[in-house]
Amino acid sequence: MIDKKHWSLKTLNGPSPFELAIMVLSLFSVFIVIMLTFSKIDPETRRVLLFIDTSICLVFMSRFFYELFKAPSKKFYLKHHWIDFVASIPAIEALRIARVFQILRVVRLIRATRTLIIPLLRQSKQTTLAGLLVAMVLILAAASVLILLVETGAEGANIQTAEQAIWWALVTISTVGYGDFYPVSTVGHIIGAIVIISGVSFFGVISGYMASVFVAPDINEREERSESNKQDIKSALEQALERMEQNQQQMEKNQRQMLDEIAILKQQLIDKN
Numbered sequence: 001m002i003d004k005k006h007w008s009l010k011t012l013n014g015p016s017p018f019e020l021a022i023m024v025l026s027l028f029s030v031f032i033v034i035m036l037t038f039s040k041i042d043p044e045t046r047r048v049l050l051f052i053d054t055s056i057c058l059v060f061m062s063r064f065f066y067e068l069f070k071a072p073s074k075k076f077y078l079k080h081h082w083i084d085f086v087a088s089i090p091a092i093e094a095l096r097i098a099r100v101f102q103i104l105r106v107v108r109l110i111r112a113t114r115t116l117i118i119p120l121l122r123q124s125k126q127t128t129l130a131g132l133l134v135a136m137v138l139i140l141a142a143a144s145v146l147i148l149l150v151e152t153g154a155e156g157a158n159i160q161t162a163e164q165a166i167w168w169a170l171v172t173i174s175t176v177g178y179g180d181f182y183p184v185s186t187v188g189h190i191i192g193a194i195v196i197i198s199g200v201s202f203f204g205v206i207s208g209y210m211a212s213v214f215v216a217p218d219i220n221e222r223e224e225r226s227e228s229n230k231q232d233i234k235s236a237l238e239q240a241l242e243r244m245e246q247n248q249q250q251m252e253k254n255q256r257q258m259l260d261e262i263a264i265l266k267q268q269l270i271d272k273n
Contacts, residue, residue: 017131018130022059044162044165064081128209143172143195145165147188150188158182159188172192174199
């Protein structure tokens with residue numbers, strides 16, 4: 001019972017960076033489902049969208065089992081998050097609309113949170129990782145779809161299938177550039193240039209993040225050390241005050257003993273006289 005209360009209170013503190021990332025990916029995947037259901041698109045573009053949606057489902061599934069493993073009460077987690085598992089199944093297209101519930105859950109958490117920026121800044125590592133995850137998925141998805149739409153039918157084009165479009169987007173954003181697939185149209189060149197610039201920026205952020213992991217301590221770690229130092233100082237002050245109080249009591253005791261001895265000596269002098 002205590003674990004359940006702890007879990008629910010933790011959830012009400014506000015959405016974590018990864019929960020916000022899942023919300024964005026859920027919104028994007030719902031858009032993909034709508035495109036696949038209601039739009040008239042060519043077969044290769046449909047395959048690209050299915051590949052992207054399946055990759056997002058794998059991200060959802062991985063997060064679900066990770067959170068299930070971390071949950072103090074597995075039964076409580078399954079009871080309140082079973083819809084996440086249903087929405088993560090990539091093979092059944094009708095169940096993918098269940099991701100709307102993931103969006104609604106995070107929106108509810110955002111409304112329950114008075115401020116969102118401060119919690120994200122306090123969790124800088126998670127915010128960076130979540131941002132990189134969302135950026136990578138969105139850039140790869142947009143680049144794959146756009147390059148396939150632009151290059152299909154162009155004279156001398158060599159990017160004609162979903163696999164070729166996704167492979168080109170991967171090698172371009174990583175700035176490897178094998179050269180086996182490349183755009184031939186002007187618009188394709190512009191898309192490629194944007195993807196290359198995004199890739200350079202993307203890996204620049206990764207390099208900065210790795211440097212911060214190994215060099216700069218996290219804000220939470222600094223706060224924990226500061227809190228620990230405060231506790232040490234407080235404990236030292238309490239011990240010092242306790243010693244001072246003991247010394248004062250000893251001095252008062254010695255003073256009483258001296259006064260008693262003086263009184264005895266005075267009485268002895270009076271008796272002699």
